[in-house]
Amino acid sequence: MLKILFFGQLKDMLKTSALELDWQQDNQTLDTVSKLRQYLQTKEQGWQEYLQVGKVLVAVNQELVQDEQVISDSDEIAFFPPVTGG
Amino acid sequence: MSLSYYKQTVIRVQTDDFNLAAEYKKLRDNNPKDGAIVTFVGLVRDFNQSGEVSGLFLEHYPAMTEKSLAEIVDQARSRWSIGRVTVIHRVGQLNVSEQIVFVGVSSQHRQEAFHANEFIMDFLKTQAPFWKKENSKKGDTWVQAKVTDQYKAKNW
Numbered sequence: 681m682l683k684i685l686f687f688g689q690l691k692d693m694l695k696t697s698a699l700e701l702d703w704q705q706d707n708q709t710l711d712t713v714s715k716l717r718q719y720l721q722t723k724e725q726g727w728q729e730y731l732q733v734g735k736v737l738v739a740v741n742q743e744l745v746q747d748e749q750v751i752s753d754s755d756e757i758a759f760f761p762p763v764t765g766g
Numbered sequence: 767m768s769l770s771y772y773k774q775t776v777i778r779v780q781t782d783d784f785n786l787a788a789e790y791k792k793l794r795d796n797n798p799k800d801g802a803i804v805t806f807v808g809l810v811r812d813f814n815q816s817g818e819v820s821g822l823f824l825e826h827y828p829a830m831t832e833k834s835l836a837e838i839v840d841q842a843r844s845r846w847s848i849g850r851v852t853v854i855h856r857v858g859q860l861n862v863s864e865q866i867v868f869v870g871v872s873s874q875h876r877q878e879a880f881h882a883n884e885f886i887m888d889f890l891k892t893q894a895p896f897w898k899k900e901n902s903k904k905g906d907t908w909v910q911a912k913v914t915d916q917y918k919a920k921n922w
Contacts (some may be wrong), residue, residue: 687827688897689908740835742830743892758827758895763912764826766808766853766867766887 682710682753685719687760693730703753713738714747716757736761772799773843775851777835779826781858784911793850793870802876804883810860815909816902821861823906827895831855838889842871845885845922846878855884855896864921885922891917892919 681700691697701719701728703710710716717738721728733747739758740749751757778784778794786807793803812819839851849872857867867885873879897907 685827687895688825694906704781719801739827739830739895741834742827744834756829758830760827760895761897761908762903762916763892764909765826765894766891 682716682751683756684716685756685758687758689761690730690736690759694724694727702743703751711750711752712739712747713745713749713751713757714735716751717759720759731759737763769886772797772849775839775843776853777832777839778852778854778859779828779831779835780854781856783856783865784854786865786868787886789852789854789868789870793852793872797849797872799874800872801874802879803870803872804876804879805868805870806883806887807865808887810862810866811863814900816900816904816907819862819900819902819905820857822909823859823899823901824855824857824866825897826855826857830895834894835890838886838893841889842882842885843872846882848873848878848882851882851886853890853893855890855894857896888915888919888922891915 682703684699686694686697710719717731721731736759738745740751741756790805810822821843835853852870854868869883872877892915899906900909
């Protein structure tokens with residue numbers, strides 16, 4: 681299972697903070713951030729826009745990564761808005 | 767004194783406040799090699815993106831936060847010869863004027879500590895997984911990231 685987390689404003693917009701997803705879907709393996717993102721974008725109304733490339737940052741196993749990053753089953757993938765700490 | 771103690775990094779993410787004098791003392795005590803300490807403290811302002819602000823809530827990604835801060839300090843260490851580094855970031859509900867963040871850096875001469883301290887803050891602001899939600903009369907609103915912060919970090 682992929683463990684997926686959402687933080688900040690994105691969590692509020694998606695109305696969820698975490699979900700689990702089978703790495704292997706009917707017709708494809710969600711083996712890159714890009715594929716996972718595109719899959720999630722079709723999941724609910726509005727998610728297409730909220731999860732657009734450039735609007736959110738992505739971390740795989742707590743490291744910031746780019747969209748082409750390879751992912752494997754049991755990875756933790758977090759999507760979040762640009763950070764505003766400090 | 768061992769080299770590891772001299773080059774020590776302390777990272778803390780906490781709801782509790784911190785004491786500037788106590789943190790400064792830890793950077794200074796038994797540290798005769800260093801001739802400079804630069805400290806920075808970030809505070810909650812009463813005016814920001816949503817107008818008059820009464821406080822803010824700081825959310826973070828617990829599993830990633832300390833790791834991310836440690837990596838930023840490592841990057842600073844690869845650029846400058848610095849001694850001790852302490853980074854403290856608070857999370858949870860904070861009121862106006864409360865302390866949010868502390869960065870303290872010691873080094874033999876002042877220039878390294880000045881540069882490294884600013885570098886750590888600039889990268890913390892664009893890479894460490896914290897998000898602020900401001901409380902105001904209009905309700906609670908998420909703070910939007912500033913493009914100027916991105917530029918500052920890219921300029922290093």
